[in-house]
Amino acid sequence: MKFWKYHGLGNDFVLFEDFKSEIPADPEFVRYICDRHFGIGGDGILYIRKDVEADAYMKIMNSDGSEAEMCGNGIRCFAKHLYDFGIVKSEKMRINTLGGIKYIDVKAENGIVKEVSVNMGAPYLEVKDIPMNGNGRFINKKITAAGMEITGTAVGMGNPHFVTFQDLNDENILKLGPVLEKHEMFPRKTNVEFVTAKEDYLDVKVYERGAAWTNACGTGACATAVAATLVGICPTGKDIAIHLPGGTLSINVKNDYSSVQMTGPAEMVFEGEINW
Numbered sequence: 001m002k003f004w005k006y007h008g009l010g011n012d013f014v015l016f017e018d019f020k021s022e023i024p025a026d027p028e029f030v031r032y033i034c035d036r037h038f039g040i041g042g043d044g045i046l047y048i049r050k051d052v053e054a055d056a057y058m059k060i061m062n063s064d065g066s067e068a069e070m071c072g073n074g075i076r077c078f079a080k081h082l083y084d085f086g087i088v089k090s091e092k093m094r095i096n097t098l099g100g101i102k103y104i105d106v107k108a109e110n111g112i113v114k115e116v117s118v119n120m121g122a123p124y125l126e127v128k129d130i131p132m133n134g135n136g137r138f139i140n141k142k143i144t145a146a147g148m149e150i151t152g153t154a155v156g157m158g159n160p161h162f163v164t165f166q167d168l169n170d171e172n173i174l175k176l177g178p179v180l181e182k183h184e185m186f187p188r189k190t191n192v193e194f195v196t197a198k199e200d201y202l203d204v205k206v207y208e209r210g211a212a213w214t215n216a217c218g219t220g221a222c223a224t225a226v227a228a229t230l231v232g233i234c235p236t237g238k239d240i241a242i243h244l245p246g247g248t249l250s251i252n253v254k255n256d257y258s259s260v261q262m263t264g265p266a267e268m269v270f271e272g273e274i275n276w
């Protein structure tokens, strides 16, 4: 079975061309492929499948074997593969996901994609859409986790995110990541962003649902930028630099919250074949 290994800011994926939807996607297979000692290694798997409405369908599986609705770093890698391998010949493309169709612009040099810009669509702000228990919006509100009161904001980017700007030490951050991921307020669990606002950027550590700590999270960067505008830390309509352990993404939240634009790199690392 042929595969390609990609990363977006160190958030890494095994990609399969699965045009006939026949490559396994069960938890046992996914966990084996993503295992860094016994398999190929990755934070998740991306499957290129056919779609009737878009240029392709991206199926996303987390390293723990669960399926995700969307993946920001993954979709840039996915778009790069579609373009670099001539599967889609246009620099503009549409990719369908469980989180809806995303509109992509790739920037190529000598036929190779260096940067990808994605219209991630409108963020979900009502808790019922994220999904999170309760009513209305959850902006700068308190939640109790690991014996602490944490103030945060819930944002949906197709997948759920809980973003906190609270000043927390490393020990508490390490403790809170997995506890907040499985918090009873989030019926489908959540990704968690721990944010420190600096003068001209936001510094973010991400605990991903189904993948634990990662070097970067594209949807997490978008959710962080949206939360920062909602709590008045950053303006809408301007590029916001999100620093993650693996590098920086540029995020722009439209003034009327009708869309969020994400721009960043994507890299192919190696390709190979694996027996199954």
Ligand SMILES: N[C@@H](CCC[C@H](N)C(=O)O)C(=O)O
Pocket: 011, 044, 062, 067, 068, 069, 070, 071, 072, 073, 074, 159, 160, 191, 208, 209, 210, 211, 214, 216, 217, 218, 219, 220
């Ligand atoms: N790393 C991704 C998000 C992948 C899915 C996430 N773990 C979830 O379950 O929602 C990104 O770059 O957005």
